[in-house]
Amino acid sequence: MRFSTLLSTLAVVATGASAANVRSADSSIAASLTAANFYGSPIPPWEPGHHPGWYYGKGPAPSGIAAVLSGLLCDILDLLPFCLHCPKPPHPPPPHKPPPPPEFSQTFSNLTCASQDDSFQTFGLVDTIADCSAMCDTVSGCTFFNTYHDVNGKGGSPLLTCSLFSKCLTASSADNCGGQSQPDGSIDFITNSDGFCKKKPTA
Structure with missing residues (x-):
């Protein structure tokens, strides 16, 4: 079984999404976001030919970046411990307690x-x-x-x-x-x- 097919199957099982909604493109993107591939950016930013591996934010997806860390792609990545993961929202501090010091x-x-x-x-x-x-x-x-x-x-x-x-x-x-x-x-x-x-x- 090809790796992208396995990813699609896992995503359907874990997220309840239909197979039609789990695009093979999402599976292929997830498969590229590993430490061995520098999480999608194998050429560092100071070398010629570099390209950002991912985008994380609330704005529109930048042109030319396939790995937009939101939605279904995040659900797929959550199933794969060896891949990049999407950040989780921070837990709010308890009432009447100061926020923790910065890390x-x-x-x-x-x-x-x-x-x-x-x-x-x-x-x-x-x-x-x-x-x-x-x-x-x-x-x-x-x-x-x-x-x-x-x-x-x-x-x-x-x-x-x-x-x-x-x-x-x-x-x-x-x-x-x-x-x-x-x-x-x-x-x-x-x-x-x-x-x-x-x-x-x-x-």
Whole structure:
């Protein structure tokens, strides 16, 4: 049995969806979101030919990204412990109790270069820093995340790049400063690069 067929079968059983609703495309996307494939982004963002592996947020799906982490795809991924998972909404704090302290400490902010390191795990696009933090919470071994605007076209984009790493990094790792030629003739550049180290790696 092909892996995508197995995924479709599992999704039908676990979610109660009809076979017609479990698209083979969703199964194929889920099968590509493994650690061995850097969760859909095998080329890191500082290398030529890189492409975000996924999108997590509330906005419309970015053009060219198949793995939009919502809906049925999340249901399929929940069945597969070795794949990327969609973040779960945080539990609200009990009444009259302060929220817990943040799990991350900021190691740098507002740089014009992004982190690059051999501990790279994956990267995608998010709407907010909080969304990237939530993604780090879903990836085993994630210890550090870097958010930034990669301005890689004349039109720009409001989305943040979210890169995840298994080692805590500092500003000294931020030496990916863009400068790559884009299809529209522009040169990409990086703004608003922020780094956050997790106090305890994701299990």
